[in-house]
Amino acid sequence: MTYEPSCPVPFSAYEHVTLAHGGGGRVMQRLIEELFLRSFGTHAASAHDAAALSLSGVPMVTTDAFTVRPLFFPGGDIGSLAVHGTINDLSVGGAAPRYLTASFILEEGLPLVTLARIVRSMAAAAEASGVRVVAGDTKVVERGKGDGVFITTTGIGERLAETGPARIRPGDAILVSGPVGDHGTAVMLAREGLEVPPGLVSDAAPLWPTISALMSAGEIHCMRDATRGGVATVVAELARATGLGARLDEEAIPVRPEVSDACELLGLDPLYVACEGRFVAFVPEAALPRALDALRAFDAQAALIGQVREAHPGVVTIRGPLGGERVLDIPNGEQLPRIC
Amino acid sequence: MTYEPSCPVPFSAYEHVTLAHGGGGRVMQRLIEELFLRSFGTHAASAHDAAALSLSGVPMVTTDAFTVRPLFFPGGDIGSLAVHGTINDLSVGGAAPRYLTASFILEEGLPLVTLARIVRSMAAAAEASGVRVVAGDTKVVERGKGDGVFITTTGIGERLAETGPARIRPGDAILVSGPVGDHGTAVMLAREGLEVPPGLVSDAAPLWPTISALMSAGEIHCMRDATRGGVATVVAELARATGLGARLDEEAIPVRPEVSDACELLGLDPLYVACEGRFVAFVPEAALPRALDALRAFDAQAALIGQVREAHPGVVTIRGPLGGERVLDIPNGEQLPRIC
Numbered sequence: 001m002t003y004e005p006s007c008p009v010p011f012s013a014y015e016h017v018t019l020a021h022g023g024g025g026r027v028m029q030r031l032i033e034e035l036f037l038r039s040f041g042t043h044a045a046s047a048h049d050a051a052a053l054s055l056s057g058v059p060m061v062t063t064d065a066f067t068v069r070p071l072f073f074p075g076g077d078i079g080s081l082a083v084h085g086t087i088n089d090l091s092v093g094g095a096a097p098r099y100l101t102a103s104f105i106l107e108e109g110l111p112l113v114t115l116a117r118i119v120r121s122m123a124a125a126a127e128a129s130g131v132r133v134v135a136g137d138t139k140v141v142e143r144g145k146g147d148g149v150f151i152t153t154t155g156i157g158e159r160l161a162e163t164g165p166a167r168i169r170p171g172d173a174i175l176v177s178g179p180v181g182d183h184g185t186a187v188m189l190a191r192e193g194l195e196v197p198p199g200l201v202s203d204a205a206p207l208w209p210t211i212s213a214l215m216s217a218g219e220i221h222c223m224r225d226a227t228r229g230g231v232a233t234v235v236a237e238l239a240r241a242t243g244l245g246a247r248l249d250e251e252a253i254p255v256r257p258e259v260s261d262a263c264e265l266l267g268l269d270p271l272y273v274a275c276e277g278r279f280v281a282f283v284p285e286a287a288l289p290r291a292l293d294a295l296r297a298f299d300a301q302a303a304l305i306g307q308v309r310e311a312h313p314g315v316v317t318i319r320g321p322l323g324g325e326r327v328l329d330i331p332n333g334e335q336l337p338r339i340c
Numbered sequence: 341m342t343y344e345p346s347c348p349v350p351f352s353a354y355e356h357v358t359l360a361h362g363g364g365g366r367v368m369q370r371l372i373e374e375l376f377l378r379s380f381g382t383h384a385a386s387a388h389d390a391a392a393l394s395l396s397g398v399p400m401v402t403t404d405a406f407t408v409r410p411l412f413f414p415g416g417d418i419g420s421l422a423v424h425g426t427i428n429d430l431s432v433g434g435a436a437p438r439y440l441t442a443s444f445i446l447e448e449g450l451p452l453v454t455l456a457r458i459v460r461s462m463a464a465a466a467e468a469s470g471v472r473v474v475a476g477d478t479k480v481v482e483r484g485k486g487d488g489v490f491i492t493t494t495g496i497g498e499r500l501a502e503t504g505p506a507r508i509r510p511g512d513a514i515l516v517s518g519p520v521g522d523h524g525t526a527v528m529l530a531r532e533g534l535e536v537p538p539g540l541v542s543d544a545a546p547l548w549p550t551i552s553a554l555m556s557a558g559e560i561h562c563m564r565d566a567t568r569g570g571v572a573t574v575v576a577e578l579a580r581a582t583g584l585g586a587r588l589d590e591e592a593i594p595v596r597p598e599v600s601d602a603c604e605l606l607g608l609d610p611l612y613v614a615c616e617g618r619f620v621a622f623v624p625e626a627a628l629p630r631a632l633d634a635l636r637a638f639d640a641q642a643a644l645i646g647q648v649r650e651a652h653p654g655v656v657t658i659r660g661p662l663g664g665e666r667v668l669d670i671p672n673g674e675q676l677p678r679i680c
Contacts, residue, residue: 050402054398059496062391063494103492104405152494
């Protein structure tokens with residue numbers, strides 16, 4: 001990144017992260033107090049204690065490590081991603097996100113302006129979603145033993161509806177909340193140093209507003225965000241987990257032209273490319289019209305993409321543009337490492 | 341580490357961690373299901389969802405990243421440490437530990453037997469403390485972009501007593517729960533390839549049983565585990581945070597002879613060396629006799645090491661063995677990086 005005069009680092013005589021920044025002494029305290037606590041709006045007095053939470057309803061928890069490379073990509077950065085990724089895992093679990101914890105593993109030599117930019121981006125993303133960062137930790141590893149910064153966030157929320165794979169039934173409609181593959185494609189182009197078309201940015205965004213509206217519109221059986229492995233892997237995994245079959249319609253799955261062009265260039269299938277602001281919902285047929293309306297109020301490209309069936313237990317088939325039907329497989333690895 | 345025939349890795353055709361193990365596909369699913377879920381006793385069906393918690397009382401949360409090197413050291417390993425470190429942060433906050441989440445950042449090339457040994461050690465430590473690991477995540481970074489394995493754990497517990505720096509009062513007795521410096525010294529000797537004397541092992545252990553007994557014995561104003569920076573830094577930080585002074589008696593602070601000998605060899609001051617199973621407690625004078633008895637039921641070397649005073653706000657002094665008094669400072673960095 002380039003140095004931004006608008007992003008000063010008043011808290012340090014250092015320009016780069018040193019081992020002392022993770023050492024428990026004054027240098028670390030100053031970093032915590034003047035960057036982390038100030039950005040996250042937490043008081044210094046509570047910095048070393050466990051944080052008390054105020055929750056109504058059943059608490060739910062989820063955790064995610066973020067190792068995305070590059071740290072900054074079109075439409076986001078590791079900081080905002082570490083907020084959105086984790087609160088979205090709560091949201092698809094039917095829980096309103098309330099609190100986050102954040103742990104940082106920094107590599108010695110990371111410019112402090114880079115860290116400051118990431119932390120402020122996290123703080124802005126958390127604030128925009130009404131989520132409080134209440135606990136954190138910082139460790140520093142020697143140069144060459146890390147990769148700039150890794151972040152683990154843990155999210156805690158309040159369950160508002162019980163959903164999950166066990167509720168999926170034959171006949172359920174399978175919906176997607178918007179066009180798929182933008183996040184992974186944007187990150188991959190940025191990583192490879194390829195030109196990113198102006199309209200192509202990560203879809204990373206908080207899902208709770210959409211999910212909250214969807215849950216108000218009617219019964220939802222299961223939701224899952226289409227992150228690692230993309231929309232194809234999510235549906236295939238759920239088929240495997242439930243022992244039900246599913247049929248998808250490839251033409252119905254929205255993919256933006258910039259994304260399909262870039263995927264062709266990169267040799268990727270957008271159905272397997274990670275999103276960070278899209279989810280798949282399984283809803284009973286009766287709830288379909290209202291559910292689709294609710295999703296389309298947030299994204300006009302939200303779509304019905306398939307249906308659950310009893311036939312072919314554990315298997316997902318997909319009908320191609322020419323009418324042929326093939327089995328949709330879960331890949332062994334992934335097309336794209338370090339996308340999230 | 342050496343290969344242990346008693347620790348087979350049935351779940352993989354691989355001998356080492358590959359990028360595919362973090363890629364979201366079949367290889368990762370198999371690792372999760374056959375190592376993580378089996379070790380932690382979680383059901384595969386819940387693997388991808390946020391976990392629901394059952395808590396009574398005010399929930400408390402804390403998080404910690406673990407980057408200790410070497411991964412295995414006398415008396416523990418990164419897995420057991422990642423459990424003890426985090427549940428101890430809850431315990432000193434007056435909260436009974438109930439749940440953990442665990443996120444793993446693995447370096448490509450890590451032997452899978454090493455990972456299996458670490459995960460099983462975590463599972464055993466969690467079970468022994470009655471804590472359930474309810475959510476997790478795995479990411480893999482390229483060789484040379486990590487260091488074997490980093491773990492972040494987040495702990496969630498139920499607050500049983502309100503304690504904290506704001507409750508510390510002039511006149512409070514300062515207690516330590518046992519001899520200090522064992523953890524950092526043992527890790528440092530192991531890292532340097534020096535011979536570790538038979539009696540010198542990390543003190544890493546769950547504090548909750550001791551703390552629970554201490555809280556039943558009478559009023560406690562504040563507790564803190566003496567991790568990064570050791571017992572000296574903890575007391576100095578609390579003096580700074582509260583604006584009160586404190587006086588310590590160096591001769592009263594228990595240090596085992598193996599530890600002081602090793603510290604002399606390594607050029608360290610044991611008062612600044614991290615512990616992972618010792619804590620400092622601030623108790624009102626009236627509660628002192630019963631508090632000390634409660635601590636000594638767990639460790640005969642638990643001791644009264646000093647007192648809080650109004651004089652010299654924010655400053656801690658320590659009386660040396662010859663009667664001289666000096667100011668105890670918070671170091672800039674730390675003597676020992678990557679101890680936890």
